[in-house]
Each structure stands twice: as C-alpha cells, then as structure tokens.
Amino acid sequence: MRHRLTKMGTMALLAGVLLPLTASANEVLCESKAAEIQEQLEHAQAQNNQHRVEGLERALNAIENDCTNERVLNDATDEVKESLQEVQERQAEFEQALSDGDEDDIRKRRVKLEEATLELEEDTEALNALQGQLGN
Template sequence: MKRTFRLVIPAMMLAMPIAFSQLALATETMDPLCQSKVENIQKQLGIAKEHGNEHRVRGLEKSLEGVRRHCSNERVIEDAEEEVSESMEEVRERQAELAEAQREGDTDDIRKRSEKLEEAVMELEEHQDELEALQNQQ
C-alpha cells in the first residue's frame, strides 16, 4: 500500500501543472462573451462557497463546466435573443389580459393587469439592453 502511494503522489504532482496550464490555455482562447460568463459564474461560485451552499456550488460547477466546453459568442447572442423573444411573448400575453380586464370593467383587475404588464415591459427592456450590450462586446 505504501509503495503504491509513493508512486501515485509523484505522478499526481507531475500531472498538476499540465492540467492547470491546459485550463489557463482554454480560458485564454475562450470567446470574450464566454469569458465574461465564466467570470460571472466564478463570482457566484465564490459567494456560494462562502455561504456553504453546497447544492448551489454543485450547480454552478456544472454550469461552469458547460460554459467552458460548449460556449461561443454566437451561442451567447442566440440565448439573449431567445430571452428577448420570450419577453416579447410575455408582453403580448399581458396586453391581452389587460384588454380582457378592461372589457369586463373590473377596476381592481385592470390595476393588477396593468402592473403585471409594466413588469413584463421592464423585463423586456432589460433583456433588449442585455442583447444590445452583448452585440456591442463582440
């Protein structure tokens, strides 16, 4: 057992610099938008570790691995475009709900539907701003 341990440790020590240099190389060659995503996830990961949130840590590590393996500028832009599209659909739905409440004449319902529509519009604007910022970073 001791003999195996003595052989494994030196091999691990030799492999560590290679593994770390490959990680550094992968980060250096990463698309700029992906690098930004990696940095954001790493910040969140640090916070999750500080707070001992193991479930969040595992999720973020999995997310980080996925970004490192599959991310590209084009994919980040596509994801942002998808968010804008989904937000636009949400706004349309909220507009239809408000129109229905207005037809029914229920003032309390009209107020609630108006507030929901305003929230959906703000979210859409945020997603549009994000997309524009991403497109400008390319």
Template sequence: MATKHLAALLLMCGLVTPVMASNPACDQKASELERQIQYAREAGNNHRVAGLEKALSAVRKNCTDAGLIREKKHDIAEQEDDIDEILEDIREKESEGRYDKVKSLERKLERERAELEHLRQELSTLEKR
C-alpha cells in the same frame, strides 16, 4: 527532444489563445460563475457550489458568443409574447368592467416591459463584443 515538445507546446498555445479570446461574452459568463462559486463556498452552500461548477463546466465546454446572442434573442421573443398576452388580458378585463384586475395587470405589464428593456440592453452589449 525537449525542444520539440516545447516548440509543440508553444505552437498549441498560439492556436488555443485566439480561440479562447474570440468569445469574450462567454469569458465574462465564466468569470461571473466563478465569482458565484466563491460566494457559495464562503457561505458553505455545497449544493449551490456543485450546481455552479456544473454550469461553469458547460460554459467552458459549449459556450460561444453567437450562441449567447441567439439565446438572448429567444428570451426577448418570449418576453414580447408575454407582454402581448398581458395586453390581451387587459383588453379583456376592461371589456368586462374589471378595473381592479386591469390595475393589477398594468403593474405586471410595467414590470415585464422593464425586463424586456433589460434583455435588449444585454443583447446590445453582447453584439458589441
């Protein structure tokens, strides 16, 4: 009887391991959440621990690398839309002669473009896994 249970357990482990290994980006995301949970515990931040544990549970239950890639592409599209809006605002302020606002918007544009580049690098990393 014990031999049958052991064989079944080994068979299940063999079936589960490839599924877990097929989402390395999700595994990395879970590891990062675990690290943040440890820091929050050390800092005595129980509310943060609870929130991070909830997020970790969701990652373990629902995360797929394909889903992470889809989300990252969505984030990139939103960032590109934000940049387009800033460019439109810059053109508008230039036509109004509001060069003080243009300078401010150009700084904001620079930050948003840097964030877009960061998102694209993250997507590239996800797609290589």
C-alpha cells in the same frame, strides 16, 4: 403605451436578426459569462454552500466545453422574444379587462403588463450589452 411596446419589441427583434452569425475565434461572451460564474462560485465556497458550489461548477464546466458567442447571443435573443410574447399576451389581457370595465381586474392586468414590460426592457438591455461586448 401599445405603440411604445410594439416599437421596442420590433427594435429588439431586429437587433437579434441583424446580429453577425459568425462567432469570433475569441469567445469573449463566454469568457465574460465564465468570469461571472467564477465570482459566484467563489462566493458560494466562502459561504460553504456546497449545493450551490456543485451547481455553479456544472455551469462553469458547460461554459468551458460548449459555449460560443453565437450561442450566448441566441439565448439572449430567445429571452427577448419570449419577453415580447409575454408583453403581447399581457397587453391583450389588459385590453380585455378595459373592455369588461372591472376596475380591480384592470388594476391587476396593468400591473402584470408593467412587470412584463420591465422584463422585456431588462432582457433587451442584456442583449444590447452582449452585442456591445462583441463590438469592443
């Protein structure tokens, strides 16, 4: 399990490092992000959820004013890095529980490690999807 996690984390970090550092003139990732928020905004408006509408309008404004492909990719890469760090911490906690031999603690730590691993996989998939959007 440890080898798989290390390999997956290394691949995710390499993917982040190998990203092209220049944003294209067409900020496709920002357009995609804005479209997602617009869809959520329409749903919130239909539900008369004014608090959510206001928050989504602020988010949409921020995207329209400040978003670049590079920033979206950097944010996604940061998420992968944070998730990888979480997995490493959970792995150490799990190994400590194993050495202590407390079955209840081992079970709890295993669950936490699995959750962190799943989050890393999801964040890595999201980053890969963003990179794929740039390739199209």
